[in-house]
Amino acid sequence: MTRKTFTRARRSRLLSATAVLAVGALALSGCGQREGDSEASSTIDYWLWDTQQLPAYQQCADLFEQQHPEYNVNITQTGWDDYWQRLTAGFLAGTGPDVFINHPSRYPQYADLEVLLPLDEQDATANQQASDYQDGLMELWTGSDGHRYGSPKDWDSIALFYNSDYLADGGVSPEELGSLEWNPEDGGSFEAAIAHLTVDDNGVRGDEPGFDKDNVAVYGLGLSDPGGGNTGQGQWGSFANGAGWEVTDEPFWGTEYNYDDPALHETLDWYFGLSDKGYMPKYGQFNQDDGTLSQLMSGSVAVVSDGSWMVPAYSSSENFEVGTARMPTGPDGTAPSTMSGVADSISADADNPEAAAEFVAFMGSQECQSVVAEAGVVFPARTDSVERTEEIWTEQGFDTSAFTDPVEEGDAFFLPITSHGADVAALTIPAFQEIWADRPPSAEVLDRINPAINDLFIADKEAEDADSGN
Missing domain, CATH: 3.40.190.10 (Periplasmic binding protein-like II)
Known part of the structure; x- marks a missing residue:
């Protein structure tokens, strides 16, 4: 399946909303260019910004490839500030990722610009259960139109x-x-x-x-x-x-x-x-x-x-x-x-939406989230994986109750x-x-x-x- 193209209206809205990044978009327009339809259809380009989390997600990607030998996951890590500029440039030039880690402060605009694929409409991600994740995370990533645009990865x-x-x-x-x-x-x-x-x-x-x-x-x-x-x-x-x-x-x-x-x-x-x-x-x-x-x-x-x-x-x-x-x-x-908590989102122009959704579903699974928990870098989104991270941090001398008690007692509040x-x-x-x-x-x-x-x-x-x- 080849990369879909932006509608004229959608590209116009994105250009209007991100005019400040126009120069950067031109400079980065060649980044991540696919070499051909055959390679693009079997390669899932995955972008993230956090170097601390990269090893755990690379391990998850390797596990996914073992279970799905027909796919190859290519991970690109970019620092926070450059990440969003490069991502927007990729949307403009049609060279962005298939799947990327998204932030609550960013996704509403991307959803409004129709550059995200609704996960509730993809077979692999449609049946993800809110009860498997920390309370509120699924709601956090549900847009004003009722569609879900992110698969929870962690919470903080x-x-x-x-x-x-x-x-x-x-x-x-x-x-x-x-x-x-x-x-x-x-x-x-x-x-x-x-x-x-x-x-x-x-x-x-x-x-x-x-x-x-x-x-x-x-x-x-x-x-x-x-x-x-x-x-x-x-x-x-x-x-x-x-x-x-x-x-x-x-x-x-x-x-x-x-x-x-x-x-x-x-x-x-x-x-x-x-x-x-x-x-x-x-x-x-x-x-x-x-x-x-x-x-x-x-x-x-x-x-x-x-x-x-x-x-x-x-x-x-x-x-x-x-x-x-x-x-x-x-x-x-x-x-x-x-x-708050970040999530995996799928680009509306993903080369192979089905493959991208399968990868996103795996990244939100208990198998991958256990790997994240064992890395001890964040609280995993899944409730069945958090305890291991708590154990690791406690062994390091950190009182995890400082973070978890407000959540358990109902005193935590989500960013708007x-x-x-x-x-x-x-x-x-x-x-x-x-x-x-x-x-x-x-x-x-x-x-x-x-x-x-x-x-x-x-x-x-x-x-x-x-x-x-x-």
Whole structure:
């Protein structure tokens, strides 16, 4: 079966939505070019971005080839930023993958552009059962049209990672760190602990007289990722949710964002205010590309919040032991954690959709997910495989309950899935950077952009009404 071609309308929409990548698309248009129909029909091109997960998925691909000798799986790994540019370029040029690892923040736009194949319409993937996977993952990857566009691969949540030496020096036990509370008025016991773990160049702690906030040797709490992105996933998102903030009016496919919620404003003013007090780095103080991992590993900070997918990276520490603790309890009495998970998607222009679907079904099977679990790099999506990863991480000294308890107790919340994700990110990411860098009141910045975001969905509704004649 040969590669299908884009309809003129679909290519036009993709070009319009990704005009910023046009130059990159031209430069990459030759990447991954197939050599012929015969080879293309038997080769499944599979793309991913994570080097840590590559060995496990290569092992799964090898197992698939053993069971399906008529197919060959060709895996291409590309770093996160280049990955999405190359993927979009591949869609434009017709040289993209058959199957690729997709992200919740990206797939709604791809689904709208009709470049994804509905998995519920493919024989091999139509009968995948939601009960086999972590609660909510199947729903996460179900589009607004009711079709499923991803086969879950893993799930993640957020917790605190800490330098055990710094905790011991400060007299803060791991149990204490994992049972703190916060509020937007004075920061509660969490801010008190972060202040105590902060040490200036003269050895004075953040809660002691004479602390010099302008010359800090060790910050209590690290921060990077340009202000946490548009949802604060690994940064302030869990705090805001614990204060009662919901990103959108519905968990999935909402049509109204709540960046004008006072609960969010109070959270952000307190959170970024920690940098004013010297307990957290100021904007631009560290290379943002390095992330909180480098801040903790270099000894520059005592505690960071980060995702479970980063456990293997933190476990590589040679100078001190890294531990994990649960996020603090918020004003609403819960200790929430943002939750997400990636999935395998099939390109609408896959050379051989049947083969691609068979491969995707295998990657989501218990056989492959057991391989992923044994690698100990992420929590597998399947519930029958998670326990092995927990065992491996526990053996490495990581308290996995910091990640799993919020999920088991119903305190975890999924990142929102909506249309216009790229537009929302384009408006909000600079706004959160501004709040961190220049420290204006959050309401002053976010109340200005929230109507512009929600106008996108109002325009959609008006267009639908016009099409239906209402």
